[in-house]
Amino acid sequence: MSSDLMLAYMHxxxxxxxxxxxxxxxxxxxxxxxxxxxxxxxxxxxQPATIQDKHAYLLRLxxxxxxxxxxxxQRHATRCLSDxxxxxxxxDQTPSPEAYALHRxxxxxxxxxxxxxxxxxxxxxxxxxxxxxxxxxIATHLGVSQSMVAKYLAQALRHCRDCxxxx
Numbered sequence: 569m570s571s572d573l574m575l576a577y578m579h580x581x582x583x584x585x586x587x588x589x590x591x592x593x594x595x596x597x598x599x600x601x602x603x604x605x606x607x608x609x610x611x612x613x614x615q616p617a618t619i620q621d622k623h624a625y626l627l628r629l630x631x632x633x634x635x636x637x638x639x640x641x642q643r644h645a646t647r648c649l650s651d652x653x654x655x656x657x658x659x660d661q662t663p664s665p666e667a668y669a670l671h672r673x674x675x676x677x678x679x680x681x682x683x684x685x686x687x688x689x690x691x692x693x694x695x696x697x698x699x700x701x702x703x704x705x706i707a708t709h710l711g712v713s714q715s716m717v718a719k720y721l722a723q724a725l726r727h728c729r730d731c732x733x734x735x
Contacts, residue, residue, distance in 0.1 A: 574609050576622040584626060588634045597641070601634035608633070674732060681731035685724055692717050693724035 577584070581602065588598035608629065619625045663671065682690055688710055695701045695709060703721075707714045 573612070573619070573622060573626070574606075577606060577609055577626055580623060580626060584630050587627060588630055591631060592634050592638050597634065597637055601630055601637055604633045604637070605630040673735060677731050677735050678728060681728045682724075684731075685727055688712070689720040689724040689727075692720035693728075696721060 584605075585595075585598050585602055588601050589595045592598055592601070605626070682693070685693070692706050692710060695706045696703075701709070703714045703717045706717045710717065710720075712720075
């Protein structure tokens with residue numbers, strides 16, 4: 569074991585912790601890096617011969633360990649899924665029985681409202697909304713003017729809206 573480096577580590581522990589805390593932005597990560605540094609120093613058979621500045625050596629060693637820990641933590645964070653994303657993935661996207669019943673009732677009311685309309689307003693609405701025809705195409709199909717098509721559509725939409733509101 570390198571006793572000179574271990575002694576320097578113990579004397580500079582607070583300084584190293586402050587430096588690593590500032591560098592990583594996390595006191596917990598800094599302390600973990602310091603523990604890892606101590607373990608490395610404890611497992612060294614002997615002190616490397618070329619160390620001239622023990623303080624600089626310890627800063628470099630602890631700093632490299634801290635960077636490795638920070639990178640590992642960032643990789644882990646990118647792989648982890650949040651609870652919300654997991655719940656969204658497993659959530660059932662089918663409508664609830666209540667929503668299904670409500671939509672079914674609305675559809676019944678809408679069909680009844682369409683059946684109550686006179687033939688030309690009903691045809692104009694269906695051609696426009698279901699077939700995607702323009703006002704001029706509907707006018708040609710029904711043999712009426714474009715302004716009459718606009719009136720038919722307004723009449724049909726107003727009637728459907730009123731029926732749905734009554735629901």
